[in-house]
Structure formats: structure tokens, C-alpha cells
Amino acid sequence: MTAAxxxxxxxxxxxxxxxxxxxxxxxxxxxxxxxxFSMLGPSGSGKTTCLRLVAGxxxxxxxxxxxxxxxxxxxxxxxxxxxxxxxxxALFPHMTVGGxxxxxxxxxxxxxxERRRRAEEMxxxxxxxxxxxxxxxxxxxxxxxxxxxxxxxxxxPRVLLLDEPLGALDLKLREAMQAxxxxxxxxxxxxxxxxxxxxxxxLSMSDRLAVxxxxxxxxxxxxxxxxxxxxxxxxxxxVGQTNLLEGYLAQRLGGFPATYAVRPERIRIxxxxxxxxxxxxxxxxxxxxxxxxxxxxRVEVDADGGMLAVVEQNVDGGASVAGRVPGAVVRLVVDRxxxxxxxxxx
Amino acid sequence: MTAAALPAPxxxxxxxxxxxxxxxxRPGLLLALLLAPPLVWLGIIYLGSLxxxxxxxxxxxxxxxGVMVREVTLDTWKEFFGxxxxxxxxxxxxxxxxAVTAADALIAFPLAYFMVRFxxxxxxxxxxxxxxLPLWSSYLVRVYAWKLILxxxxxxxxxxxxxxxxxxxxxxxxxPVVGGPSLSTSYIGTFIVFSYIWLPFMILPIVAALxxxxxxxxxxxxxxxxxxxxxxRKVILPLAFPGVVAGSIFTFSLTLGDxxxxxxxxKSTPFLxxxxxxxxxxxxxxxxAAAFTVVPVVVMGVYLMVAKRLGAFxxx
Numbered sequence: 001m002t003a004a005x006x007x008x009x010x011x012x013x014x015x016x017x018x019x020x021x022x023x024x025x026x027x028x029x030x031x032x033x034x035x036x037f038s039m040l041g042p043s044g045s046g047k048t049t050c051l052r053l054v055a056g057x058x059x060x061x062x063x064x065x066x067x068x069x070x071x072x073x074x075x076x077x078x079x080x081x082x083x084x085x086x087x088x089x090a091l092f093p094h095m096t097v098g099g100x101x102x103x104x105x106x107x108x109x110x111x112x113x114e115r116r117r118r119a120e121e122m123x124x125x126x127x128x129x130x131x132x133x134x135x136x137x138x139x140x141x142x143x144x145x146x147x148x149x150x151x152x153x154x155x156x157p158r159v160l161l162l163d164e165p166l167g168a169l170d171l172k173l174r175e176a177m178q179a180x181x182x183x184x185x186x187x188x189x190x191x192x193x194x195x196x197x198x199x200x201x202x203l204s205m206s207d208r209l210a211v212x213x214x215x216x217x218x219x220x221x222x223x224x225x226x227x228x229x230x231x232x233x234x235x236x237x238x239v240g241q242t243n244l245l246e247g248y249l250a251q252r253l254g255g256f257p258a259t260y261a262v263r264p265e266r267i268r269i270x271x272x273x274x275x276x277x278x279x280x281x282x283x284x285x286x287x288x289x290x291x292x293x294x295x296x297x298r299v300e301v302d303a304d305g306g307m308l309a310v311v312e313q314n315v316d317g318g319a320s321v322a323g324r325v326p327g328a329v330v331r332l333v334v335d336r337x338x339x340x341x342x343x344x345x346x
Numbered sequence: 347m348t349a350a351a352l353p354a355p356x357x358x359x360x361x362x363x364x365x366x367x368x369x370x371x372r373p374g375l376l377l378a379l380l381l382a383p384p385l386v387w388l389g390i391i392y393l394g395s396l397x398x399x400x401x402x403x404x405x406x407x408x409x410x411x412g413v414m415v416r417e418v419t420l421d422t423w424k425e426f427f428g429x430x431x432x433x434x435x436x437x438x439x440x441x442x443x444x445a446v447t448a449a450d451a452l453i454a455f456p457l458a459y460f461m462v463r464f465x466x467x468x469x470x471x472x473x474x475x476x477x478x479l480p481l482w483s484s485y486l487v488r489v490y491a492w493k494l495i496l497x498x499x500x501x502x503x504x505x506x507x508x509x510x511x512x513x514x515x516x517x518x519x520x521x522p523v524v525g526g527p528s529l530s531t532s533y534i535g536t537f538i539v540f541s542y543i544w545l546p547f548m549i550l551p552i553v554a555a556l557x558x559x560x561x562x563x564x565x566x567x568x569x570x571x572x573x574x575x576x577x578x579r580k581v582i583l584p585l586a587f588p589g590v591v592a593g594s595i596f597t598f599s600l601t602l603g604d605x606x607x608x609x610x611x612x613k614s615t616p617f618l619x620x621x622x623x624x625x626x627x628x629x630x631x632x633x634x635a636a637a638f639t640v641v642p643v644v645v646m647g648v649y650l651m652v653a654k655r656l657g658a659f660x661x662x
Contacts, residue, residue, distance in 0.1 A: 057568075077565070077568040078568045078573050084566070086565070088560065092563060092581055094585055104571050119566045151566075152568065
């Protein structure tokens with residue numbers, strides 16, 4: 001842990017079952033104060049259950065959860081110093097935007113004038129000035145999302161929990177909100193715990209992220225660590241695209257009959273008789289297919305012992321690069337440092 | 347492939363097919379045809395008869411023959427407002443309807459809340475069945491069953507005796523106005539049976555309203571610091587209130603118009619429905635019966651306006 005001391009959230013051997021389903025399986029990790037921490041994983045991987053355990057909507061079957069050092073066992077949600085932004089926003093439909101945002105303050109009996117002042121501040125923070133008197137039904141999805149954020153932040157929680165808050169927004173809006181959320185987090189300086197199944201979102205926003213699979217954490221690290229050094233085949237496949245090398249290909253490129261992961265953009269296509277630079281591994285093959293993706297192209301190469309995907313930047317433009325036609329004989333070279341050994345998934 | 351191998355497009359002849367393609371291009375006509383029967387029913391048979399009823403209250407009776415005279419006059423209404431006991435009938439019925447509505451709301455809400463928020467799928471199904479089951483049996487049978495339950499030597503008084511609580515029952519029956527010689531001949535009895543009979547009509551709309559409250563909204567309230575009681579008052583009750591109002595419209599109007607329960611259980615003092623029944627039946631005074639029938643229509647109109655003012659329909 002950092003010198004800051006007590007982690008904002010700490011899980012110690014936490015398990016949560018729903019009937020026969022082991023939703024969270026002996027999970028331990030900690031989140032530093034002020035960190036933007038993402039929990040990434042496919043649906044049913046346990047990430048949302050972990051968030052709900054922090055919020056207090058679920059209680060662990062075994063293990064302990066500490067929020068700022070305090071064991072929160074048996075503490076109901078309304079006594080926890082955390083707030084949640086819900087996936088469906090969960091705005092109160094019978095209250096105005098202002099009423100929604102002030103709800104937490106009203107419960108704590110803050111005087112009406114101060115509530116109003118702070119709500120207006122929050123509306124400015126989330127760029128919804130002037131919408132105080134609207135009803136949630138009159139807002140767009142993006143605006144509702146901002147109201148949900150303002151409603152949580154006005155309580156000045158020490159930890160903010162976000163459950164796939166951008167999931168229902170369209171792509172453009174989602175990208176804009178990602179940058180904005182990150183900016184707001186820096187501005188208010190509190191811990192954000194962010195649940196998402198979108199690896200791009202997790203990579204672009206997080207200080208650190210945890211990759212969940214089947215109720216367990218496969219890897220925790222910074223986005224670059226997780227992307228460059230995936231610990232397991234699952235992480236390699238879930239975070240970004242990857243070539244998993246097994247059997248002959250693994251032997252050939254990695255040197256041992258283990259499992260390796262190579263990112264498609266780390267492989268270079270060269271002429272079939274080109275020299276292999278020192279420190280590089282190489283393999284020959286035939287182009288099987290080329291998919292034009294705009295900024296880059298994905299080339300599938302049928303190499304000895306299996307298919308390898310290569311992503312090339314379309315630096316020179318055009319729908320196809322010379323020599324990248326199905327059937328062309330090519331040589332693939334890859335820096336050995338980018339061939340990552342991954343342990344078998346648990 | 348040769349052309350002969352292709353099956354010929356199937357020809358569907360007949361008038362139906364012709365009609366179908368004729369209507370396909372005219373969605374307006376199709377809509378009109380589909381809506382015509384219900385609109386005729388609602389417009390002519392339903393609203394028309396209501397209007398006829400209203401109109402009858404402006405006719406009078408011939409003094410000697412007792413036959414209705416089809417001439418517009420305010421005599422019936424003068425007589426209606428001139429007799430203080432008519433006001434008593436209206437007030438008695440409205441108070442009973444209000445009391446039954448309040449009691450049903452108080453009983454129905456916790457049950458509906460349990461069904462929606464806590465009961466498992468099986469329990470919920472069983473509770474639905476329990477709520478609906480009485481509606482499958484005859485209304486009259488249930489009312490007569492209650493007469494036996496509430497009678498002087500009936501089940502309730504027998505239980506009270508066994509539990510040495512006979513004095514309590516006596517004390518309750520001693521209460522002026524609502525008490526009486528026995529439960530089955532007191533307003534308390536009428537109230538109990540009304541509340542029982544109309545309870546399902548209060549439970550079902552509240553269940554429907556509570557089902558529309560998302561679980562995440564309730565969690566959000568807790569997340570923002572509200573305890574269970576605050577969440578109930580600030581979030582659940584306001585969101586479920588339209589259901590209570592919808593249920594109350596049923597219980598209130600059904601109690602207001604019913605003439606069987608007060609004639610079987612309770613005092614001999616008449617309620618609205620009984621009065622209408624007597625006036626149009628034995629007394630043959632159709633105009634006065636019509637005047638009495640207008641009363642619940644007006645009362646319900648006022649009731650719905652108040653409900654609207656309370657914002658009961660905003661969340662619908």
C-alpha cells in the first residue's frame with residue numbers, strides 16, 4: 001500500500017453465494033484512497049456483486065470488507081460513507097431534478113437554503129445548470145446519468161461506486177462522459193470504484209483495474225501492466241485482442257511448450273526473404289484474409305501450426321496495402337519481449 | 347434451373363382475401379371498423395343509459411295515479427332536498443364508503459408490499475390465489491356466511507365467550523350509533539363485511555403499482571442515507587399512491603352503490619343503494635330513484651377531482 005496508509009476499500013477473503021452459484025469466490029484486494037479503480041469482467045463474473053458488497057446491498061457469506069479501515073459487517077447501506085451511481089440511474093420519478101439531488105441532504109436535515117445552494121453547485125459541476133425544476137422523465141439518458149452522479153456526489157462520500165454508469169449511452173456520448181468522469185474524479189479527489197464490462201473504458205479511465213472472471217480476480221494492475229503483461233489467457237483475451245500461442249506455435253515463437261500471448265499490433269509483416277532482426281522471433285505463412293477497419297487493417301496469417309492475427313496501421317491510406325492479399329507469402333517477425341508467457345487460467 | 351421448376355405463386359381467392367387487401371391500404375377504415383363496436387357500446391348503451399337516468403330525475407310523478415309524467419320539472423329535486431332523511435342516507439353511505447376504503451387500504455398495503463417485495467414466486471402465487479379465490483364464489487353465499495359468523499349466537503361471539511372476552515364484545519356493541527344488539531345487526535357488522543368483500547379490489551391495484559417501483563430506486567434511497575421508514579414515506583408510498591387511489595375508487599364506489607350487504611347485515615336504516623332499490627321497485631318512484639342514483643355519480647366525480655388534485659394520477 002502507498003504511504004497514504006489505510007486503503008479506501010479492502011476485501012479480505014470475501015465469498016458470496018446465491019444458492020448454488022458462487023458469485024464472489026474468496027476475493028482479496030484493496031483500493032487506495034483517491035484511486036480510480038475499475039472492476040472489469042464479463043457479466044456474471046462477480047464484479048457487480050463486489051460493488052454491491054461495498055454499498056451494503058449484499059452481505060458477504062464469509063470474509064471481511066473494510067471501508068477506510070472500518071469493518072462494515074452488518075452495517076446497512078444508509079450508514080455507510082459511500083454512494084452509488086446505479087446502472088439504470090434509479091432516479092426518483094416523482095421528484096424534480098433538484099429534489100433528487102438534494103435527497104441525501106434532506107434526509108440529513110440540511111436546511112433548505114443550503115440544500116438548494118449545494119444542488120446548484122452540483123448541477124454546475126455536471127453541466128446541467130438550469131434543469132433544477134425538471135422531472136427525470138423530461139431528461140435524456142445522458143442528462144439522467146449526470147443527475148445520478150450529482151445526487152451521489154452532493155453527499156461528499158469518501159468512496160463513489162459506479163455500476164456500469166455509461167452502459168446505456170451511445171458511443172459518442174459514452175466517450176465524452178468517460179473524459180468528463182475522469183475530470184470530475186480529479187476535481188473532487190475521492191475514490192471511484194467503477195464497474196464495467198467494457199475493456200476500453202477500463203483501460204482509458206482507471207489508475208488500476210481488476211479483471212474478474214467466474215467470481216475471482218484474475219489480475220490487478222495498471223492498465224499498461226494488465227495490457228502488456230496479462231497474467232492469464234483469460235486476461236489476455238478479455239483485455240484487448242490477442243493471439244494465444246499453444247503447442248507448435250508456442251514452441252516456435254516462445255521457445256517452450258507453454259502458453260504465450262502476443263498482441264496483434266506487436267507482430268510485423270515483412271517480405272518472405274527479409275532478415276530477422278536480433279531479439280526477434282519469426283515465422284512464415286500465407287495471408288488468409290484482410291479486414292479493412294479504417295484506422296487499421298486486420299490481417300489473418302495462416303502460419304505453420306495455426307492462424308495469427310496481425311493489426312497494421314493504415315499509414316498510407318487506401319483500402320488495401322500492397323502484398324496484403326489472400327494467398328500472399330509473408331514472414332512475420334515479433335520482438336521476443338512482446339511474447340508474454342501466461343499461466344493457465346484457474 | 348428451368349422456369350417450370352418454380353412453383354407458381356399461390357392464388358388465394360375469395361371475398362376474405364379481397365377484403366383483406368382492400369383494408370390493407372386503408373388503415374384508417376380498419377381502425378374505424380375495429381373501434382366501432384366498443385364505441386357504440388360505450389357511447390350509446392353505457393353513456394346513453396346514464397344520461398337517460400339523469401333525465402328521469404327531472405320528471406315528476408302524478409299525485410293520484412303514481413305514474414311518471416314525462417314533463418321537465420324540478421319537483422323531484424325539491425322533494426329530494428326538502429327531506430332531511432335523504433341527506434342522512436347520503437351521509438351514512440358516504441361515511442361507510444370512506445371507512446371501508448380506509449380500512450381496506452390499511453389492510454391491503456402491507457399485504458401487497460409483502461407480495462411484491464418479500465414473497466418468493468411460490469408464496470406470491472399462493473397469495474394471489476388467496477386474494478382472487480373469494481371472487482370465484484357467489485357474493486351472496488359469502489354475505490350470508492358472514493351473517494352466521496357475526497350473528498348473536500354466531501362464531502365470533504362463541505369465540506369471544508371461549509376466550510372470556512364476551513365483555514369486550516359487549517363493550518364494542520355498546521358503542522353508540524355503530525353498535526347494536528349483535529354484530530350482524532350493527533354498522534360495525536356492515537363495515538366488516540363491506541371491507542371483506544371489496545378487499546381484493548384494493549389489493550390488486552396496489553400490487554400493480556408496487557410492481558412498477560424499481561428495486562434500484564429503493565436501494566438508491568437507502569444508499570443516500572434514508573432508513574427503511576424514510577424510504578417508505580419519501581419513495582415507496584408516493585410511487586404506490588396511484589395504486590391506492592385506483593383501489594379506493596373501486597372500494598368507495600362499490601360500497602356507495604351496494605344494496606345487498608346493508609339489507610342483510612346491519613341496521614334497518616337505509617343506505618343509498620337500498621333506497622334506490624326500494625324507490626324503483628316497491629315504491630315505483632322512478633324519478634326519485636334516478637335522483638338518488640345521481641348522488642353517487644356526483645360524489646365520485648368530486649372524489650376523482652380531489653384525487654387528481656392530490657397528484658394521484660401524475661405518476662401513472
